[in-house]
Amino acid sequence: MNLIEERVKILCCGDSAIAVQFGETADIETNLMVRALDLALKEHRIAGIVETVPTYRSEMIHYDPLAINYQKLCEALKELMKQVDWSSIKPSNEVVVVPIYYKDPKTEVKSVAEYEHISEEDVIRIHTNRYHYAFMMGVAPGTVYLSSPTGSFTIPRKSVPVPKPYASSIQIWSTHTTISPFHSQSGWHMIGRAPAACYNPKRPDDPFLVTPGQWVKFRSIEADEFEHIEHEFLNNRYEREIIHKDLSELPFNKCS
Amino acid sequence: MDGFFVNIPGAQTSVQDEGRFGYQWSGMCPSGAMDMHSLRVANILVGNKMNEAGLEVTLTGPDMTFMTDEVIAITGADISPMLDGTPIPMYCAISVKKGQHVHFGARKTGCRAYIAFAGGLDIEPMYDSRSTWVRINIGPIDHALRKGDMIGFRAPSASLPQMAARSIAPETIESKDIEIRVLLGPQDDLFTEEGIANFFGKDGYKVSNLCNRQGYRLEGPNVELIKKGSIVSDGIAKGAIQVPPSEQPIILLSERQSTGGYAKIGNVISVDIPKVGQAIAGSRLRFKKVSIEEAQRLLADEAAYLENLESRIKEAKPTEYRVKINQSVYHIAIQEMA
Numbered sequence: 001m002n003l004i005e006e007r008v009k010i011l012c013c014g015d016s017a018i019a020v021q022f023g024e025t026a027d028i029e030t031n032l033m034v035r036a037l038d039l040a041l042k043e044h045r046i047a048g049i050v051e052t053v054p055t056y057r058s059e060m061i062h063y064d065p066l067a068i069n070y071q072k073l074c075e076a077l078k079e080l081m082k083q084v085d086w087s088s089i090k091p092s093n094e095v096v097v098v099p100i101y102y103k104d105p106k107t108e109v110k111s112v113a114e115y116e117h118i119s120e121e122d123v124i125r126i127h128t129n130r131y132h133y134a135f136m137m138g139v140a141p142g143t144v145y146l147s148s149p150t151g152s153f154t155i156p157r158k159s160v161p162v163p164k165p166y167a168s169s170i171q172i173w174s175t176h177t178t179i180s181p182f183h184s185q186s187g188w189h190m191i192g193r194a195p196a197a198c199y200n201p202k203r204p205d206d207p208f209l210v211t212p213g214q215w216v217k218f219r220s221i222e223a224d225e226f227e228h229i230e231h232e233f234l235n236n237r238y239e240r241e242i243i244h245k246d247l248s249e250l251p252f253n254k255c256s
Numbered sequence: 257m258d259g260f261f262v263n264i265p266g267a268q269t270s271v272q273d274e275g276r277f278g279y280q281w282s283g284m285c286p287s288g289a290m291d292m293h294s295l296r297v298a299n300i301l302v303g304n305k306m307n308e309a310g311l312e313v314t315l316t317g318p319d320m321t322f323m324t325d326e327v328i329a330i331t332g333a334d335i336s337p338m339l340d341g342t343p344i345p346m347y348c349a350i351s352v353k354k355g356q357h358v359h360f361g362a363r364k365t366g367c368r369a370y371i372a373f374a375g376g377l378d379i380e381p382m383y384d385s386r387s388t389w390v391r392i393n394i395g396p397i398d399h400a401l402r403k404g405d406m407i408g409f410r411a412p413s414a415s416l417p418q419m420a421a422r423s424i425a426p427e428t429i430e431s432k433d434i435e436i437r438v439l440l441g442p443q444d445d446l447f448t449e450e451g452i453a454n455f456f457g458k459d460g461y462k463v464s465n466l467c468n469r470q471g472y473r474l475e476g477p478n479v480e481l482i483k484k485g486s487i488v489s490d491g492i493a494k495g496a497i498q499v500p501p502s503e504q505p506i507i508l509l510s511e512r513q514s515t516g517g518y519a520k521i522g523n524v525i526s527v528d529i530p531k532v533g534q535a536i537a538g539s540r541l542r543f544k545k546v547s548i549e550e551a552q553r554l555l556a557d558e559a560a561y562l563e564n565l566e567s568r569i570k571e572a573k574p575t576e577y578r579v580k581i582n583q584s585v586y587h588i589a590i591q592e593m594a
Contacts, residue, residue, distance in 0.1 A: 060491025
């Protein structure tokens, strides 16, 4: 019995979905296993699988039980997982540079700074100098869930969700950051505006600013650059900036 | 111009098919009809593919003027459908003439009615589906219908062969007291024994006013968690029953978020999801535990039922007579066209 079989749990999620869970925590090592299974399922299709949804620590598999029943799907997955070379999984070295306007008067940078006992400039400095790993997407198209493996803030979520003032906002709690393309309501703290939305329906073949597995580095911009990039984005002329880093420079081996 | 014109949209009338699959990884919810069974039956009655897009009508109906002759069928909730002021039968193909109004009256049972149009609606699919994600305005028609909207027909028919055979006995749509079968998991181990017993208790749960295409919030005995809080977000299947720290369950439906961070005690089985979609605020849902084998067998039965209905209607034959007139024998077939 290898290590993988010991840590994997197959969970029943109704009669048309299962989740293959690799652990209880949201860390990059676990997430890379999820991504490896997702990739394996794309390369070795199992008939009856409708779609897969990789999340922090588990892979949800939506299937058609008329094409493959629960028992047979579980067996096929166990067989497939024996073939996967888990040790070869490497994280991406792609870093998407995401411009953010932190100084908009409606952001909550001030309340985050007060909670953390640091200055507003420190909030921006900390948020922009970390590498954030993209664990998954969910909730709305392009909404990406990021976390900084080297820490950032400690502030918890608000106990009551509140509507956000902008459609394309950047929100945080603790080490987590999300970019939401739509008007949303959440308990996260809104610390900036993203001039280029993380979902661009005008580019159906490449609609997302950041995809899971990539890294994100935020860049602080001023009001005039915000307006410029927003204008470029709305006219479908914005090209995102992607840099390639040496893996040794990225904090993937640190626990998140 | 082919199609229909919306004079009055109704509370929430939207274009829905089976939904949008293959994009949940990116946060795109499948959307789709809340009661796929009723939409499929309506499509079969007008000779469409089962998963063709139709209109989902919620609580109060639209008033539409037809600009083309077209055959429709209405199924699901009984919202007193009418043609130019005259009640029309449900679960039955109906010929609508150019200039006529299809409209609705008082709601009698259920929450959602479905209108299928022979040949389908003339809408270019977006990400493989014609469904509208009503909550955040995504879809080829990116909103619930509004006054003044016009939607075309792809291949309208003034009549279909065997009109008389395109009808079944109206199905019973329960919206007061509904038994819903549930599979435990994926996080039933995070609940106390008492919490699970409460969930399957005989009094069941009342549907609160917070019920829509995204989800139904329920009110009733607490589904007690061993430890209140959230879990590491994972995927959400259609019909998932999540329990936030309030310990009052929420059933997640067509416009559910693709991922979420509350523990899920169980999942409504596929064949009972349409029944939830027909519940309204105040309906009582009682949960019953079933096995995965039973759930998947029931789903196979449902598929067989729909296939049988489809072939029965397709293969319906005209009434035939052998008539002898002045030594000659004639073979006469009679079929009702409208």
